[in-house]
Amino acid sequence: MRANPFVYGKEVSGENFYDRKEDFGMLVSTLAGGSANVVLYAPRRYGKTSLAKKALEELSRRGFRCIHFDLMRVESLPKFCEAYASSVYALEGGAARAMRRIGAALSSLRPKFTLGNDGKPALELDLAVQPSAGTVEEALDLPERLAHARHPVVVAFDEFQEIASLSPTLPLEGVFRSCIQRHKHVRYLFLGSKTHMMERMFADRSRPFYNSAAIQRLGLPPAGESAAFVASRFASAGMRAGDDAVQRILALSGGIPYYIQALSALAFDAAAARGRADISVSDIDAAAERLIQSKSDFYETALQSLSTAQRTLLAALSGGPVHRFDTKFRTAHGLGPSSAVHSALAVLREKGFVESTSRGHEIGDPLFARYLAAPTFQLFPE
Ligand SMILES: Nc1ncnc2c1ncn2[C@@H]1O[C@H](COP(=O)(O)OP(=O)(O)O)[C@@H](O)[C@H]1O
Ligand SMILES: [Mg+2]
Numbered sequence: 001m002r003a004n005p006f007v008y009g010k011e012v013s014g015e016n017f018y019d020r021k022e023d024f025g026m027l028v029s030t031l032a033g034g035s036a037n038v039v040l041y042a043p044r045r046y047g048k049t050s051l052a053k054k055a056l057e058e059l060s061r062r063g064f065r066c067i068h069f070d071l072m073r074v075e076s077l078p079k080f081c082e083a084y085a086s087s088v089y090a091l092e093g094g095a096a097r098a099m100r101r102i103g104a105a106l107s108s109l110r111p112k113f114t115l116g117n118d119g120k121p122a123l124e125l126d127l128a129v130q131p132s133a134g135t136v137e138e139a140l141d142l143p144e145r146l147a148h149a150r151h152p153v154v155v156a157f158d159e160f161q162e163i164a165s166l167s168p169t170l171p172l173e174g175v176f177r178s179c180i181q182r183h184k185h186v187r188y189l190f191l192g193s194k195t196h197m198m199e200r201m202f203a204d205r206s207r208p209f210y211n212s213a214a215i216q217r218l219g220l221p222p223a224g225e226s227a228a229f230v231a232s233r234f235a236s237a238g239m240r241a242g243d244d245a246v247q248r249i250l251a252l253s254g255g256i257p258y259y260i261q262a263l264s265a266l267a268f269d270a271a272a273a274r275g276r277a278d279i280s281v282s283d284i285d286a287a288a289e290r291l292i293q294s295k296s297d298f299y300e301t302a303l304q305s306l307s308t309a310q311r312t313l314l315a316a317l318s319g320g321p322v323h324r325f326d327t328k329f330r331t332a333h334g335l336g337p338s339s340a341v342h343s344a345l346a347v348l349r350e351k352g353f354v355e356s357t358s359r360g361h362e363i364g365d366p367l368f369a370r371y372l373a374a375p376t377f378q379l380f381p382e
Pocket of ligand 2: 048049158
């Protein structure tokens with residue numbers, strides 16, 4: 001038996017990556033053409049980072065210099081300045097000229113250039129100094145100052161909605177927007193997984209980023225492509241998954257790439273451990289139970305963080321997507337008046353537990369929904 005052919009929990013590429021041809025084409029052509037910056041958003045685990053990195057690879061081949069910067073990685077504004085300047089610096093291969101420019105631009109943060117653990121030049125800033133709006137602008141302007149017409153830069157900001165919590169005092173959205181607007185040789189890709197926040201940021205007239213980028217919402221891969229991928233990955237490792245087992249994976253995963261790969265990986269391991277070369281529907285059900293088990297602490301903590309109304313609404317959504325919370329639905333699930341349901345919904349969307357799409361309002365993690373819908377589950381344990 002060969003090694004597990006499924007990968008989950010980190011971005012994927014090569015043979016572990018399927019579909020997304022249209023989205024990939026759009027991303028690459030818009031960014032390469034330079035007609036607009038792009039926002040790509042979707043709930044967590046749909047495959048944004050994987051797709052963006054693939055697009056950046058293609059753009060690098062075409063002569064662009066690319067930065068992928070994950071805002072989830074930085075917990076404070078000084079750290080942002082340091083990490084962002086380092087990313088730009090790395091792009092320059094540690095060239096002395098770039099170092100002098102970066103040093104001058106960020107002089108208020110007392111930059112030091114050192115050798116990183118990997119032997120590459122690294123940048124350290126004095127993290128005790130709170131950057132001013134001007135310093136943040138200097139950091140953001142670095143790629144523009146170092147780029148030139150022949151080698152434009154593409155910057156992908158991953159989990160971009162996190163800028164909202166990076167500084168309690170500076171209006172960062174406005175600072176980012178006014179800098180980025182000035183840049184002639186840098187194109188931007190904004191990725192985000194808190195869909196509600198991203199929509200407001202880019203589609204609300206009163207916000208700085210309104211109308212500033214082409215909006216691309218990443219959907220689920222078509223079921224047919226997902227099914228073909230799963231069957232062929234099992235086959236590539238000498239394991240046969242029948243059509244009914246593959247369909248079960250699609251149903252339990254809600255078609256979301258992460259859960260497709262996670263369920264497949266767990267079913268593969270269990271079958272391989274028993275020396276079997278075929279996967280059945282019950283193997284998939286067992287994999288789902290194991291995945292839920294492994295996340296149950298997380299689910300419990302999440303529930304504890306919610307109010308009674310929010311918890312009740314979440315449980316009411318565990319049966320599947322809901323379009324309207326009419327009187328019948330509210331009564332059946334012990335929900336309060338419509339206004340209370342909608343404020344609970346707003347919090348659940350803000351926290352990323354519930355997604356609102358053309359299918360209706362639904363729990364984003366299909367296994368969380370399954371956990372909540374289990375007959376043994378108690379919404380309010382004694
Ligand atoms: N195109 C794809 N093909 C196969 N699996 C994918 C693909 N995109 C995502 N995945 C699966 O989903 C997981 C999460 O992908 P990632 O790109 O990190 O999503 P996001 O950035 O949207 O949270 C990956 O670890 C992988 O298991
Ligand atoms: Mg991601």
